[in-house]
Amino acid sequence: MITRRGILGGLLAGGVISALSPALAEVMDRSPRPVPRGGKPVAAAPVAQTAETLVAAAKLTGTVAFVLADAATGAVLESREAAVPMPPASVTKAVTTLYALEHLGAGRRFLTRVLATGPMQGGVVQGDLVLAGGGDPTLQTDQLGDLVADLRKRGLKGVTGRFLYWEGALPQVPRVAEDQPDHVGYNPAISGLNLNFNRVHFEWKKAGSDWSLSMDARGERFVPRVGMVDMKVARRETPIFTYKKGEGHEDWTVASSALGKGGSRWLPVRLPGLYMAEVFRTLAAAQGITLPAGQAVTSVPKGDELGRVESNALPEVLREMLRWSTNITAECCGLASSGQARLAASGQAMTDWVRTTFGGQASFADHSGLGGASRVSATDLAQILVKAHAQGRGLKPLLRNVGMKDAKGKVIDGHPVQVVAKSGTLNFVSALAGHITPPGGREMVFAILTGDPARRDAVPVADREDAPGAKAWTARSRTLQGQLISRWASLYA
Known part of the structure; x- marks a missing residue:
């Protein structure tokens, strides 16, 4: 059994200053053994009339892009800046999951x-x-x-x-x-x-x-x-x-x-x-x-x-990777799948496979999304999810249930709509993509990509563990993601 004690990159004990706090990059930013949240369910916030109202209220620098599509037909229900290539951060791991399952097989250990x-x-x-x-x-x-x-x-x-x-x-x-x-x-x-x-x-x-x-x-x-x-x-x-x-x-x-x-x-x-x-x-x-x-x-x-x-068998290895966003697992699985001698070449091999298998112009520099050079549009990411779902490639069962959230970003216990997704975070980059499944209604896929790559690149390397302003930016992005999903579930499910 995989031991999870203390795998977080940040400090485990007290007596430290803020310079040693956990990084704001794509890391495991939740306890490996989370304590169940108690209390009564929180009521959902009223749905905003337009997505633009929510985007404007988030006050994010950079670009906010998204696509919402019907999971069965691929028909686009709503979109914004859908063709803009954006850094996917750790949402890349969802693509790596598909790549590894095809090339290594579900029985691989x-x-x-x-x-x-x-x-x-x-x-x-x-x-x-x-x-x-x-x-x-x-x-x-x-x-x-x-x-x-x-x-x-x-x-x-x-x-x-x-x-x-x-x-x-x-x-x-x-x-x-x-x-x-x-x-x-x-x-x-x-x-x-x-x-x-x-x-x-x-x-x-x-x-x-x-x-x-x-x-x-x-x-x-x-x-x-x-x-x-x-x-x-x-x-x-x-x-x-x-x-x-x-x-x-x-x-x-x-x-x-x-x-x-x-x-x-x-x-x-x-x-x-x-x-x-x-x-x-x-x-x-x-x-x-x-x-x-x-x-x-x-x-x-x-x-x-x-x-x-x-x-463990590969699907369980990948499930844990998607849950805790372990970069090394993504890179090992990607390198094992490609057989390439260099990480950049392995990322290119996955890029070529994605374009051949799903179409589009996505480009991956690695398999974890930790590097900032990868790019994918919301259209291409949504198309990958739609086609993977239609072809039964096994990604959806491995994604984590992130839940429906209220206006403050808290999960609404017992909500009938299920949301399974992969998130990704770098400094001034936050992404989320997955499935919205209402009980008995229309299943949808979504891809939300927010990012200010120029602002991220301007952060000195020494400051990238805790970049000034990045935590607040990411918090606003995650709130926006939850609000968009809540809106979509109400309007289209």
Whole structure:
């Protein structure tokens, strides 16, 4: 089972200043285990007479584009700026879902295997032990710990040869997007070996006039320390973090002014294969299995399988991706689908597939939407949803139920109209697309794209975790999205 504890990129504990708050980019901005909302249902607000009234009241800079269409016929019921190419942000993941389902198949599971190149005698492998990744983007420390425990039950104690790791099932990509700060956890590296969404847990506690620091790969039941990622406190105001990748290690510094009395956050890992190999070795040592330091290999040695971890089947992997908007899952699934060696080429391969399969002129720079270069019009996005629905491609059942909302943006409990959709957020970009399904009435698809790309691009990279004015802009956009959906459900359902 996938462990979700602490996967948010932002801080998990108190004693921090606003500069260390969670990012306003497409990240998992809700608790992994949300507390059910209590209280009585909230009455819906009166429907505005025109969509333009709602758009004007939102006071958004940039462009507001949308299309509402009949899900069965594709007939457009309402539209605005429908042909304008817009950044889709994480709505891209809905397209990636369709792409992965077609190219990988619903039965696909990502495998992480442990191989032995020689026989095991007296608990010792007479040869090398190999950790071979299969590109699983969901693997967590607890799963790796259970794998090691199973190996110990089988009698494994050590090896006569080397401990090797292979991450070549997917290309090694140092980060999803180049235009994000180094320290944001939603912009990790990608490879054939991925652990904890390629994030390491950084925790600090005040200790006299200094701080006690730790780096670990914690799960719910296993908390292995990590040595290949180092953190030092620097007596300065800014920048909050600095990062440098070395040969076999990653070095961070953090500004003392940002630490307060204590706290924690997840930071991205840029050497994911080495990271996972070290964690595996540490977990093995705790089970009495002695392994040498891991060595990378460019091809998988032949050997017998001693153990494996299987991911959930692809539809469940994609459902979780759509729910929590995990960028690494989207990129791993997209790269596995295209077989390309570079992320840009993989994005182009998905672009070509979308144009051939659904038509239109959409263009995707990646599979997660984290980069700002992707473009799609509301017309093209709605057309993808209509055709995917007609062809039974399986996207709709995987989308999250976002619910009908009142004028303040709160979900109306028990509302008879169901709204399933994928959202997307970047600085000064907010998108939402999906299905409106009333009980017994006309089902509709919609695509709402709001964005001010020029304003987003003007934000310095160092400020993109919490860009001034972006939160308020996004809040107004999300309110507008809810109001438009409420209006459409009332008028056309």
